[in-house]
Amino acid sequence: MVKGSQKIVAVDQGIPIIDMSQERSRMSMQIVKACETLGFFKVVNHGVDQTIISRMEQESINFFAKPVHEKKSVKSANQPFRYGFRDIGLNGDSGEVEYLLFHTNDPDFRSKLSFRSAVNCYIEAVRQLAHEILELTAEGLGVPPHTFSRLISSVDSDSILRVNHYPPSDQIFGGATLSDKSVSLTRVGFGEHTDPQILTVLRSNSIGGLQVSNPDGMWVPVSPDPSAFCVNVGDLLQVMTNGRFISVRHRALTSEKESRLSTAYFAGPPLQATIGPLQAMVTTINQPRLYKTFTWSEYKKLTYSLRLEDNRLHMFRTC
Ligand code: GA4
Numbered sequence: 001m002v003k004g005s006q007k008i009v010a011v012d013q014g015i016p017i018i019d020m021s022q023e024r025s026r027m028s029m030q031i032v033k034a035c036e037t038l039g040f041f042k043v044v045n046h047g048v049d050q051t052i053i054s055r056m057e058q059e060s061i062n063f064f065a066k067p068v069h070e071k072k073s074v075k076s077a078n079q080p081f082r083y084g085f086r087d088i089g090l091n092g093d094s095g096e097v098e099y100l101l102f103h104t105n106d107p108d109f110r111s112k113l114s115f116r117s118a119v120n121c122y123i124e125a126v127r128q129l130a131h132e133i134l135e136l137t138a139e140g141l142g143v144p145p146h147t148f149s150r151l152i153s154s155v156d157s158d159s160i161l162r163v164n165h166y167p168p169s170d171q172i173f174g175g176a177t178l179s180d181k182s183v184s185l186t187r188v189g190f191g192e193h194t195d196p197q198i199l200t201v202l203r204s205n206s207i208g209g210l211q212v213s214n215p216d217g218m219w220v221p222v223s224p225d226p227s228a229f230c231v232n233v234g235d236l237l238q239v240m241t242n243g244r245f246i247s248v249r250h251r252a253l254t255s256e257k258e259s260r261l262s263t264a265y266f267a268g269p270p271l272q273a274t275i276g277p278l279q280a281m282v283t284t285i286n287q288p289r290l291y292k293t294f295t296w297s298e299y300k301k302l303t304y305s306l307r308l309e310d311n312r313l314h315m316f317r318t319c
Contacts, residue, residue, distance in 0.1 A: 164252070
């Protein structure tokens with residue numbers, strides 16, 4: 001069941017929606033503001049072809065409907081990248097979720113997927129969207145346009161695709177009828193955490209469950225909108241902006257009666273990329289340097305040595 005006393009506020013309270021068909025300078029200002037205040041926003045009129053999205057969704061539904069032994073046969077030589085059921089990460093975290101997790105440029109794993117063509121088209125579309133958002137972000141901050149986007153467009157960028165299926169909670173209970181109607185069947189599908197990469201672009205079906213933590217520490221449920229993408233700041237973007245942007249904590253709860261399906265693209269840099277606060281974001285008096293410089297490989301290693309909800313960023317603080 002859902003633990004903790006953190007309060008839940010109204011759906012979508014304070015969640016910015018950014019219309020990507022509007023004028024560029026307005027968009028870039030809105031993106032920067034959203035990244036500074038919440039670290040999370042929705043984009044609409046994003047230009048990603050609906051056929052690509054629908055194909056990806058239908059193929060994912062078909063995949064998760066397969067018998068368990070078939071799903072389990074989708075493996076990668078690389079341990080965390082595979083089909084997974086309940087287990088999250090390497091240190092004992094779990095949730096009411098089954099998922100597919102893979103590097104976006106791992107041809108070996110993708111070749112094992114029956115729906116690789118839908119996946120390839122989807123990855124290309126969301127990669128372009130993430131690229132565009134990062135260029136707008138740079139423009140809004142007044143730094144060179146490719147500052148962030150170059151990190152994710154390199155051929156060896158370490159980006160990940162995750163397809164999550166959250167079965168309805170009444171299925172988790174095995175269909176048993178609970179006589180006490182006041183018992184909530186809501187369960188944690190994916191526990192609270194921040195994303196370690198630069199930026200995440202997520203889409204879900206029409207079932208809600210995603211919640212983000214606002215600056216007052218309250219959970220804000222995000223209303224599902226299959227025609228929008230949700231975007232959140234990851235740890236590396238918080239570091240590069242010297243703490244100006246917020247790598248937002250978020251979690252996913254299961255719905256009582258319906259399956260939730262979400263697809264997240266985690267835009268990451270090459271393993272050897274050096275990450276640290278941008279010079280333009282540091283001034284000796286007002287914005288002293290908050291983080292040390294590290295490689296993505298070092299940060300990723302640390303990430304996998306910790307638990308899901310752990311705060312990894314403070315280990316790289318300068319003070
Ligand atoms: C959270 C964001 C992505 O889903 C992910 C997750 C990864 C995993 O599931 O293997 C992690 C988690 C995520 C952060 C802490 C570690 C690693 C599970 C976990 C306990 C793929 C990622 O990059 O980091």
